[in-house]
Amino acid sequence: MKGKNRTPPVKPLARERIAVLFSEAENVYREHPEYSDRYVALARKIAMRQRVRIDREHRRRYCHHCYRYLVPGVNMRVRIHHGWVAVTCRECKKTTRYRVERSHDNTE
Numbered sequence: 247m248k249g250k251n252r253t254p255p256v257k258p259l260a261r262e263r264i265a266v267l268f269s270e271a272e273n274v275y276r277e278h279p280e281y282s283d284r285y286v287a288l289a290r291k292i293a294m295r296q297r298v299r300i301d302r303e304h305r306r307r308y309c310h311h312c313y314r315y316l317v318p319g320v321n322m323r324v325r326i327h328h329g330w331v332a333v334t335c336r337e338c339k340k341t342t343r344y345r346v347e348r349s350h351d352n353t354e
Contacts (some may be wrong), residue, residue: 256296257296257298260292260293260295260296260298261298261301263289263292264289264292264293264298264300264301264304265301265304267285267286267288267289267292268285268286268289268304268307270285271285271286271289271307271315272307272315275315275317275320279315279321282315283313283314283315285315286307286308286313286314286315287313289304290313306333306344309322309335309337309338309340309342310340310342311335311338311340311342312335312337312338312340314335314337314338316333316335321335321336321337322334322335322336323336326346329345329346330343330344330345330346331343331344331345331346
């Protein structure tokens, strides 16, 4: 019987590198916004190659149309209306909408 492949676990490493790239994108955005866009592109490439989902907080930090790193008030506009959040990228003028999650507190 053939044994399992002994390759090291790369998915946790890929998630860690994606998190590092997004934190670097946040740190460097003020001086070099084009670096932040490149870090987003690298994070997406790692996620696609390793077939790893990008975490929700990171997914909402870039435009899904032009793949720019988004900073509220600088290059994105956020509006909340009837339980939906509308994020408009000021670079490509596209809008992305997602539902607001409500916390269910059972304090009675």
